Amino acid sequence: MEPRSVLPPDTAAAQPTRPVGVLLVGAGFIAGVHCAAIAADPRAELVGVVDADGGRAAAFARSQGGIRYGSDLAEALRWPGVDAAIVCTPNDTHAAVGAAVAEAGRHLLIEKPLATTVADAKDLERRFADAGRVLFAAHTHRAYDYGRAVKETVDAGTIGRPVLVRLAILGGWIWTDWSAWVADPEKSGGHALHNGVHLLDLATWWLGDEPVTVRARGRKETATDLRIYDYLEMVVTYRNGATAICEMSRGHRPATLSRREVLVVGTAGQLDQDWDGESGLLQTEAGTTLVPAAGGDGFAVQLAAWLDAIEGAGKGIPPAMPVADAVRAVALGVAVEESIASGLPVEVAA
Incomplete structure (x- = not known):
């Protein structure tokens, strides 16, 4: 079964609204904060979690009510219902993980920095532009x-x-x-x-x-x-x-x-x-x-801005966190x- 994808702008108005299915990549301490933001926003739904440490992924999945979990990123990106990913992995993995998300055609919110080199940051910018998907760096401040x-x-x-x-x-x-x-x-x-x-x-x-x-x-x-x-x-x-x-x-x-x-x-x-x-x-x-x-919780405001960007993709609406700013x-x-x-x-x- 192929995963769902976010409805394109020309058909969204004719279809019932549904939450954006989010895959959490990395089950470290900051992942819980992102999960709290997802739980508070009806426009998003936590579909599953993937972590290189399968045991840690399983423990985190239980803490979130028994969501799906695994240790293979490529496989997880193909799970039914995955429209987008939030990446909470170490900085040196961002380039490879981000490239995998872009290749899978999913939207991405990635913990800062976007990458650890300017070349890798620009490469991610290009990949998501080519894929027509939203790339958002979590500069939460x-x-x-x-x-x-x-x-x-x-x-x-x-x-x-x-x-x-x-x-x-x-x-x-x-x-x-x-x-x-x-x-x-x-x-x-x-x-x-x-x-x-x-x-x-x-x-x-x-x-x-x-x-x-x-x-x-x-x-x-x-x-x-x-x-x-x-x-x-x-x-x-x-x-x-x-x-x-x-x-x-x-x-x-x-x-x-x-x-x-x-x-x-x-x-x-x-x-x-x-x-x-x-x-x-x-x-x-x-x-x-x-x-x-x-006013407002920073992580909740950030998530809302990312979801706004996904909803506004292709409509010419500038995102709250432009990719060029993340590269800079x-x-x-x-x-x-x-x-x-x-x-x-x-x-x-x-």
Whole structure:
């Protein structure tokens, strides 16, 4: 029996609406968060889970009420009811897994980064364009309350043209132990691609301009035995002269205290967000006001945006997370890692 596929735009109106059947690829800790988002959205249905570790797939399937499970990705993509996939596997697998999803003709939401090299990211962009399927990278901070509130304020023109972003996300060690794949630069691509990419993408999204160069440095705060830098300082310059200063840490103490600091300065005002709230303080010549958070769960908002893109495929509706932006985020992360290694500014790959 052939799997269902999402109805094309010209027939969707004449057919009863049904949920998009989602295959979960990878049963690690982040998979549960995606499952919660699926369960909360009537437009999506979790069909099954596939993981290279069959035992882990089976355990996860039981936790989700006994859904179908397996360890063969190609076979799982042919299961009846699979229209799309959400990929939660290590970063170095994204290129191969994404290519398999594209070949199967399924839509894809993939955990960031899109890939660990610019060439692989561009290859996935091409494959999904050729297949006519939606490719969405999970840059979830775009869907978080604070990220959306800043973007809406900037797009409204309230602070004029943005010229400076200062963004810091600081916290302690979050992984189970040092053997975790995220601490292996060969598997994660380095901390700039695994965690720093959130800040690089967000600042670039807010500024609305093309990055030109990156200057970065990294430190090993938790222990010198780490193979990645768990503290990053990243400075990005943009084509129109704007600057983004991004600070990312997983080596802060105490580890239980997280801190986020946001400052966006424009030609007509500035927006601050304190670490202890989602609201921002807007300062312009007209005075000072509060900017409320956009509201909503980030993963739920992200899933909804992906489903919107699937529904709007072929209708000329721009997606909330363009593939070109995901490719650019990879280019920024790669440039950061290169700058740390060389100690010099690095041009961002076009």
